[in-house]
Amino acid sequence: MKKTGILNAELSRAIAQMGHGDCLVVADAGLPLPAHLPVIDLAVVAGLPRFADVLAAILTELEVERCLMATEASPALQDLAPCPPACVPHTDFKRATQSARVLVRTGETTPYANIALYSGVTF
Template sequence: MKRTTLLHAELSRVIAGMGHGDLLVIGDAGLPIPAGPLRIDLAVMRGVPRFADVLQAVLSELQVERAVIAQEACTPDGAGMPPWCHPLQPLVPEAVPHAQFKELCLSAKAMVRTGECTPYMNVLLYAGVAF
C-alpha cells in the first residue's frame, strides 16, 4: 500500500505521467467533461468527496506551476480569491470567465469530478517541474 496521501490508483497514475505544462482539472459535480480528456469520476453523492479534500490530496503529489479558476468564483468585486484557493499558496490563480475556463478544459490530460456541489468550485492545475 502507498505511504503518501493520494491512494487513488488511476489519479496517481495520471499525475505520475504528467509533464511540464500538462493540465489536470479538478471540478465540482456539475462541471461538464468534454470527450477528449480522461474522466476520473470520484463523485459518490452530493458533497462526497469534497473538492477541498481532493485538491489537498492532488497537491501532495503534483508540482503545480500555474492555476486557473473561473472569475465567477471570486468575490463580487472580482479582486478576492475564494477561500478554497488557500491550499494553492504561494500561487495566486489566474481568474478567467467561466466560458473560457471550460474551453481550457479541452486540453486537459484528465478531469477529476468530485461530489462538490458549490458552483464554480473548479481549478485548472498546470504541472511544473520539481527541479
C-alpha cells in the first residue's frame, strides 16, 4: 500500500505517465468533458473535493513548465497556479482541453475553476 502522495491509483498513474509538454487539466464540476479524453472523476458531491486541494496534491508530484487558465477566472484562482498562467477566453480554454492527455474532474462549483498544467522535466 502506498504511504504518501496521491493515493488515487488512476491519478497517480496518469501523473507518472506524463511526458514533457503533456497536458493535464484540473477541472471544476461543470467543465464539458470531451468524449475522447480520459477523465479521472473525483467529484463526490457539489464542492467536494475542492479544486484547490486537488491542484495542491497534483503539484506535489507533477513538474509544471507552464499553465493555462481562463481570463474569467478570479484572481484568487489564478493565484493558485504554480507559475504565472497564460490566460485565454474560456471558449479558447475549452478548446485547449481537447488536446489534454487527461482531465481530472473535481467537485468544485466556483465558476472557471479550471487549469491546464503542461508537464516540464526535472533534469
